[in-house]
Amino acid sequence: MDQSEVMERVVKILTPWVKDEAALANVSMETNILEDLKVNSARLVDVVIAFEDDFDIEIADEDVDQVNTVGDAVNLISSKL
């Protein structure tokens, strides 16, 4: 799976929980999930579970701690595929 496909699926999973539509419209690898998209932190855990289910991977809490941006999530997921 190439990176753009991972990105597309990551954004699709995040979309229902995004509070800032403008940030979503301009989403990029640099977009911050908590601060720009304003996804709340409980939902972030749920999103991580969705990444695990959707990509059939496991993501440890230590990995999540390194994820700030959409790009961090895409790179983390790509590294586990």
Added chain:
Amino acid sequence: MLGNDVVDLRDPESDPESFRPRFDERVFAEEERREIAHDPRPLARRWAHWAAKEAAYKLARRLDPGFVFSPRTLVARFDPLSEAATRGPGVVERRGRLELPRTVGPEISTLELRSTESAACVHVVALPGGFDWGAVDVGVARIDPAREDAGRVARALAITDVARSLGVAAERLAIAKVGRVPVVELDGERTSLVLSLSHHGAWVAFACAPGPARTGRVRGEAAAERTPGVASSGGWRPVRDGPRKDAAGGRRAAPDWRTSTGGTA
């Protein structure tokens, strides 16, 4: 040192059904899941456990930048609710403890928790064991999230309240950020006050207490980037808020709850 977290119970995202089935298992220890299931107020109880984890994480992360948010290892234990715990019509307080998985800062491992709960929201404050709760200033307020910037209102609420507690004009206080962590400034100088902010849905909250006298730089803080307005990675950002002055400002001069714990005012 302290941490706080607020949860809007009426936000659609607080509905447990909106989470994946594995969420509870990933986030709550088995004993917490049991307590939530048996609590007469299961929704408030569930989010009190979550907020306790977040408050503990905010506290621990300030002292140890390598502290990882691993929610299931941050187990909140609350005492049973009693009549004495009632704080006003429809508002109760739960007290509890949380054992950190490892010691942070100056030998801090046990935290005390106070969760103030109404039908609308849960607000948890975490302090190191033995800390004087009477010295903690707490405010919780409802906002209109469609019209107001929650982060800004939380900072303004804190400024107004802390200024009152200190007996200084609110104009002399400002809140800056070191990385993502808020710090309180008086006349442009960083104070030793420890401030924690939180916002969720229609609620904003803060908790503030005196910290240890500053003897140096906070671990992880960038060197010398103190000049206001000069952005630098991990250093000071030009995020400064005076007291709230917009049209609705008067309404928020006093928080909806000025709870807790005594307060310093």
